[in-house]
Amino acid sequence: MTTAAPGERAAAGTPWPWMLLLALPVFGLLLLFVWPELDLHWEHHPSHFWLVLLTAAGSVALAYITNVVATRQRDARLVLVSLAFLASAGFLGLHALATPGVLLGTPNAGFVLATPVGLFIASFFAAASVTTLGGPRAVIVLRLRPVLLGFIVGLLLMWALVSLASLPPLNGPLPATEAAGPLALLAIAGGVLYAFAAIRSFRFYLERGGVLVLAVAVAMVLLGEAMLAIAISRNWQLSWWSWHVLMLVSFLTIALGTRAEYQRSGSLTGAFGGLYLEATLARIDRWHARAIAAIAAADDRPEAADRVLDDLRREGASSDEITLVAEAAGEVKRLDSLFRPYLPSHVARELRHEPSVGRLGGVEREVSVMFADLAGFTTFSETRSPSEVIAMLNRYWADVVPLIDASGGVVEQFAGDGVLASFNTTGEMVDHARRAAATALGIVAAGRRLAAEHPSWPVFRAGVNTGTAVVGTVGSTERRSFAVIGDTTNTAARLLAVGEAGQVVVAQSTWSALGEGRDGIPLGPRRVKGRRRPVEAWVLRATG
Secondary structure, eight states: BBBBBSSSSOOOOOOOOHHHHHHHHHHHHHHHHHHHSSBOOOOHHHHHHHHHHHHHHHHHHHHHHHHHHHHHHHHHHHHHHHHHHHHHHHHHHHHHSBBHHHHHHHHOOHHHHHHHHHHHHHHHHHHHHHGGGGGTTHHHHHHHHHHHHHHHHHHHHHHHHHHHOOOTTTSSOSSSTTTTTHHHHHHHHHHHHHHHHHHHHHHHHHHHOOOHHHHHHHHHHHHHHHHHHHHOTTTHHHHHHHHHHHOOOOHHHHHHHHHHHHHHHHHHHOOOOSSSSSHHHHHHHHHHHHHHHHHHHHHHHHHHHHHHHHHHHHHHHHHHHHEEEHHHHHHHHHHHHHHHHSSSSSHHHHHHOOGGGSSEEEEEEEEEEEEEETTTHHHHHHTTHHHHHHHHHHHHHHHHHHHHHHHOOEEEEEEEEEEEEETTTTTTOHHHHHHHHHHHHHHHHHHHHHHHHHHTSOEEEEEEEEEEEEEEEEEEOOOOOEEEEEEHHHHHHHHHGSTTTTTTTEEEHHHHHOOOOOOEEEEEOOOOOOOOSOEEEEEEEEEE
16 A cells, blocks of 8 residues: 555655745735735625635535545544644635625624634644644544534534624624734634644655645645734735635645645555554555455455455445555566565465565574486587577476475575475474485486487486585575575585486485385495595485
């Protein structure tokens, strides 16, 4: 998911040029305050009605969308942001009703004063979203969410009814400005709260990045400037119109930010990812991981995949989220099919359940190691083209690899015409010596059959040794591989030189571990490269 990136939280650069542009409305307002003659009067009721109504409608839509996601994710910060949208939009909608000659014959004091009250309430929720109420104390907000939502809706209804009925205290004379008297203090306090929310939102942006996080920070600045305009403006003056425009631009900014993140992430859950609490991000990551794993595990069984999708729908996943998860699962399966053949089978299985298996390092364990190569391969390759040599090798490996897998061995590596396999790498195979020896005999037999079909092809020989080795991961951060390291492995490779084509040579340790029923020819002590002492060896004919 995804989030912002269900989420992708790269540090973002500080947008200082844009922050300077955000300061221009303040300079303009101060200019109008210092030179009142520039504060022109323009009274056009239809323009006011539609400007305010469309702005309020857009904010209501944002409030609804945000509330849906907040409810689904149970994210306290997003709950508070949605309540801020609802409060500002609701009271702004009431303000639209104050337009003379549109819905009401004369201006109404309650409707005129609705905007600063709504913006102040919204500023409280906006500031709370970036405090501990939107963090460590999120459980308080989640518990009180229905109460807070009911409070805003109830207050809006009560404000509308009292205003329409011309009841006190909203039946007084029409003020010259929305922020007359005590409400001017609310405008100032609201501006301070918006400034606080903007600063903290910019910090979130610097930590996480994300278009919507930046859009919210910009919107907080614009709403704070709108509160300043309310405090100093007079009705139908240029300064009065400015706060209407500032509110419109702030909501458009958030809407565009939401749209951009939605297009990037493909879901509403991902669109709001940058605003989520860390706990929500972690929960979404776990949900996406579980959903992707479940769909991928369904493999190509349509009925199983349908059951998984039905479960996701019951959990509240949207169509966009299900599509995104299904596409991610498909990509996971594709990558798995591409890279799994390059990993030892048991390593691939264990990495699914325990990622720490891939850490560098290893453990000491008793293992049996089998090394097989093609006797006479060099002579064969000298008289054949590279493509013929590769085709021959791949034909041999097509028979060899299933034999190793069937016996529980692990193909550690292919080295030219040779293959190195180990047994008991997980420490759970008590008969690893017998399995390694039987596999070596099977490989030699398979090689003889293929050589009979292609008389010019070389045949296998194999060496098997049992002993202690270090089993683990070697390499670096950028490149690593599974390995069985130690003298046991080296000796298995050297035993090849002791035997002849079509023979399996085992060390004394393997021969002893096979027990009764084994059949072989003793070779006696043999000197092998890299060892100071001779190695007791046997030509194995059967494991019994």
